[in-house]
Amino acid sequence: MQHVFKMEQEEYTKEEIDWSYIEFVDNQDVLDLIEKKPGGVIALLDEACMFPRSTHETFAEKYQTLKDNKRFSKPKLSRTDFTINHYAGLFPPLHEESTKSTKFSSIATQFKQQLQSLLETLSATESHYIRCVKPNNLLKSGIFENNDVLQQLRCGGVMEAIRISCAGYPTRKNFDEFVQRFSIMEPKVLKSCPDEMTACKRLLDKANLKDYQIGKTKVFLRAGQMAELDACRVEVLGRSAIVIQKKARTYIYEKQYKLLRFYAIELQRAIKGINYLNPF
Numbered sequence: 001m002q003h004v005f006k007m008e009q010e011e012y013t014k015e016e017i018d019w020s021y022i023e024f025v026d027n028q029d030v031l032d033l034i035e036k037k038p039g040g041v042i043a044l045l046d047e048a049c050m051f052p053r054s055t056h057e058t059f060a061e062k063y064q065t066l067k068d069n070k071r072f073s074k075p076k077l078s079r080t081d082f083t084i085n086h087y088a089g090l091f092p093p094l095h096e097e098s099t100k101s102t103k104f105s106s107i108a109t110q111f112k113q114q115l116q117s118l119l120e121t122l123s124a125t126e127s128h129y130i131r132c133v134k135p136n137n138l139l140k141s142g143i144f145e146n147n148d149v150l151q152q153l154r155c156g157g158v159m160e161a162i163r164i165s166c167a168g169y170p171t172r173k174n175f176d177e178f179v180q181r182f183s184i185m186e187p188k189v190l191k192s193c194p195d196e197m198t199a200c201k202r203l204l205d206k207a208n209l210k211d212y213q214i215g216k217t218k219v220f221l222r223a224g225q226m227a228e229l230d231a232c233r234v235e236v237l238g239r240s241a242i243v244i245q246k247k248a249r250t251y252i253y254e255k256q257y258k259l260l261r262f263y264a265i266e267l268q269r270a271i272k273g274i275n276y277l278n279p280f
Contacts, residue, residue, distance in 0.1 A: 008168055015215025019168065033071050033084060035112055041066070041084075042112060131158055169213060169220035175200055178219045182207075182229055185236050207232045 012019045037043045044066075048054045066072040066082075074082045133152050136143040153159050173181070175196035182203045183189050193199040200219050204212055207229050213220035221229075 008164065011172070012168070012220075015213075015218055015220070017169075017213040017215045017220055019213070029069075030071050030084065033066065033069055131156060166223040170223050171221040171226045172215075172218045173221075174218055179203070182233055184240070185232055204229075 032040065034041050035043070048058060051058070071085045072082060073085060131153075133149055135149060136145045137148065179190065179196055179199050183199070185203055185206050189199045189202055190196075193202060197214060201214060204219070209221075209225055209228060211222055212225060
């Protein structure tokens with residue numbers, strides 16, 4: 001969430017638009033609990049794995065230092081289990097019988113390194129997200145388990161990202177793209193405006209939109225406003241299509257009329273000629 005919100009904030013600041021702070025769920029404390037050095041869960045696990053005789057019990061002694069962390073909890077009836085209180089729910093680690101400390105440590109560290117590499121790549125690019133969701137646990141087509149899908153969206157931060165996006169200006173278009181797409185609502189807008197920014201404002205006013213923002217190079221729209229603009233555009237296109245159809249029909253019928261008139265005149269001329277040559 002912090003990554004998404006930071007990109008939004010940087011965009012708003014860069015374009016110098018008016019915006020207010022948006023509250024969002026920050027899970028930085030959870031990330032610190034898991035991966036911060038020294039003292040994070042992964043760091044403690046790696047440290048425990050450096051000793052050949054380490055066990056779950058010896059590792060459990062190390063993470064006692066985390067007991068005061070509000071995101072960390074330990075079941076009373078277990079000596080080795082612990083739970084991380086993530087914002088989307090509880091995240092229990094693997095049970096003792098399902099893994100070994102050395103294996104878990106190597107996987108956890110490798111995953112952390114891969115994730116860090118991914119974040120560096122995302123930070124250097126303009127991100128477009130595709131989120132894959134498993135529709136059911138039966139691995140069959142045509143089955144959609146609502147609760148499981150919703151839980152995946154929550155745990156993946158999708159719901160929070162959508163909320164943040166909708167609270168701000170999720171749709172933004174460069175001036176030239178905006179004018180090119182919506183100038184049909186006022187075809188002479190570019191000729192009558194000194195620049196593209198003014199043209200964008202006039203087109204937005206033409207659609208009676210409110211609460212939008214004009215940046216230095218982009219138009220920023222609230223959620224749903226692009227749909228309103230597209231509806232206005234479709235309406236204009238519909239009226240234009242009717243005019244084009246009317247003109248086309250007029251041309252076709254006029255051409256047919258002229259052709260019929262020509263044939264009628266020629267036929268009359270032929271009949272008059274025959275009557276003239278054969279009066280009786």
